[in-house]
Amino acid sequence: MRSPIKTVIGLVLTAVMLFPVYWMINVSFTRDQDMRADPPHLFPVDGTLEGYRAVLDQQLPYLGTSLLVGLGTVALTVVLAAPAGYALAKLRPVGGGALSFVLLIAQMIPGIIMAMGFYAIYLNLGVLNSIPGLILADSTIAVPFGVLIFTAFMSGIPDELTQAAVVDGAGRLRTFWSVVLPVSRNSIVTVSLFAFLWAWSDFIFASTLDGGGDHRPITLGIYQYIGNNNQQWNAIMATAVVASIPATILLIIAQRYVAAGVTAGAIKD
Amino acid sequence: MTLYLLAFYAYPLYRNIELSLRTYTVRSFVQGGAPFAGLDNYGKILSDPTFGPALLHTVVFTGASLAFQFTIGMALAVFFHQHFPLSGTLRALFLVPWLLPLIVSASTWSWMLNSEAGVVNAALGVVGVEPVNWLTSPQWSLVSVIIANVWIGIPFNLVVLYSGLQGIPGTLYEAASLDGATGWQRFWRITFPMLRPVSAITLLLGLIYTLKVFDIIWIMTRGGPTDSSTTFATWSYRLGFGNLLPAFGPGAAVGNLLIVMALIFGLIYIRIQRRQQA
Structure with missing residues (x-):
């Protein structure tokens, strides 16, 4: 295998491994009404800072x-x-x-x-x-x-x-x-x-x-x-x-x- | 022996004796005001209907976690050992799950595995699989906590096995290539045998850590539903702290069973390490 291909495989593996971390960040910006959307939003479109406001408050x-x-x-x-x-x-x-x-x-x-x-x-x-x-x-x-x-x-x-x-x-x-x-x-x-x-x-x-x-x-x-x-x-x-x-x-x-x-x-x- | 030596050598020792006493004081504390109960607590534990399932779950949880963590960790270590652009950075990123607070990982997985709104069921739905009640059905709850625990344990296996790979002389591989060995042969004939000492230690440490796992299971399922994911560690916690009327005696008895299990493997670990140093 050539090196660039390995790098691509490595990137994919890392992305799979870190998906839960990404998901945590994504959900932290998701609005309450989108929380149970089906299918779930992969990106926090119409994101909210409500979650972080709650952190600051409480x-x-x-x-x-x-x-x-x-x-x-x-x-x-x-x-x-x-x-x-x-x-x-x-x-x-x-x-x-x-x-x-x-x-x-x-x-x-x-x-x-x-x-x-x-x-x-x-x-x-x-x-x-x-x-x-x-x-x-x-x-x-x-x-x-x-x-x-x-x-x-x-x-x-x-x-x-x-x-x-x-x-x-x-x-x-x-x-x-x-x-x-x-x-x-x-x-x-x-x-x-x-x-x-x-x-x-x-x-x-x-x-x-x-x-x-x-x-x-x-x-x-x-x-x-x-x-x-x-x-x-x-x-x-x-x-x-x-x-x-x-x-x-x-x-x-x-x-x-x-x-x-x-x-x-x-x-x- | 100077005074200084005594102070700084004896103090940690004293501290450890104190600690070892502390684990013991659970029983003496509980029985301090109560009549001496002998082995009653242990008898109670053994005849408890939770004992069988808890033992089974502890064994399954530990065995399955180790098997997957080790296999995946080994595959990744071999892959990253090939040194390609970015391999160092990506390998470092793999450490993230291991460094996150367990409650963070556990709650993230809880939401991902949520029956109605979880991303895992959504992904399964795309390929036509019916939604699974990961955390709320007795047949899947243990699988769910194992998945989360494997995810958390992969980095440790990866890092330790990777450092073991670095200890294998490159000349071995060069010689094998000259003899026309394929990649698969190189792994089974060189990498695997050369890594055996490191593998043994990785697995044993993994075993000792996995027996202790409490946070993940407790946060994700609390050992439920109906004990379907209860292990010795969560059972002990539930007995001691989970009810309004704490049953410290039986809780400590379960804990002490757990410590005996950990110690047996701990002693094996120390033996192996000694033999390798000799």
Whole structure:
């Protein structure tokens, strides 16, 4: 096959794969009275911004909460995972192997089980429906992944580099802060990206731990729309489009980090 | 061992022990005020009429999702490995379904599969197929959630298998071409055997992720109608949070069955990975 033909096939395959995404955007602009047209309109002719107006009117607080939870989760994850990764990679603590093992297993625990555990604890502590509680729960999705990424990356830092710092009189903390962290920038970006995305997309923790609070994240905003009897699909899909923005931005500006993160869990060089 | 080491090594460990305890506290929490129930919850679960269907659906959902995700992902990986103009950009676009929040994908599919106004039934109508009640009929609801889940899982398989393909030396293919091997032979004789380790890991990770799938099913069908798409994950959620009177004990029992299943495959995964590194 010649290259241009392959490109055409590739374009067709991509179009098929991304059709649901296109459909989401299309429906978000469709007027209520055209929603049940037969056949459905393939393009939003006579489009409307009603859906997006509903987002502006009703969903902004949810978006704010999601943003806050996402950023909080990123901060907490990096603060916990980066030093842990450093310790595992360079300081060779007793039981380090066992810890890596536990971290791998931790990634495999179904979210529903964690949600029940957190629910029981939060109920006792009275921190249900709070943003810090949700951040803490969301960080458990990302911390094991983060530690594994940091360990893998920091093992690759040459020992000469850290030893040189020690010779210059830097303590472990200073070595970590001034030498290890700056050269680990790429892995920090990768971990932050995924921590944010997972926290932003989380539904199971949000619905169990934050179902009745004043500050609910955007995933619950969409879920509530779906649960309404008069389902306004342009508003639902408009919210979905807005909720997809972070993923899209990440893909555009940080594509190589994303691909690195997907494969990092599965394959080690 | 410095204090620093202790703080930053012990804290995550402590955290993980705490987490592992947390999953356990479900039972201790529920039974804290209640009399010790032993294995009663497990007995209740096993004799529940939902158990059989839920087990069957979990197996079918996981098996079918994996088979399609892997096959399609593999085909796409081989296709994109040929490097043609735009292949890198298009491959990146394939990541989109995997990055979208699950609730976004699930609600989009819900509307696409809507019986009266969905675009899928409209397209089927064009080729003369009667409209299907995708989400509201017991015989199609499981198929619907599998379709959506396959769509979400393809990118992961594509990316991992693609990176595996990059590890196969090009000289192998050159030698095969000299020997007159066809494209099909090259795939079965070189690509497939060389990818076996990566494939094993992709499938196992896929298995562990798919067992956990909850959001998609819950949002699209809530496990219904009449349990026709209930898996262990949604059953556990419904027991714990879906009713006015939460049944945490049985819910946690189902969850713990699920975790045992995930752990068995998790241990196999770690074994395979260790063996490959050795």
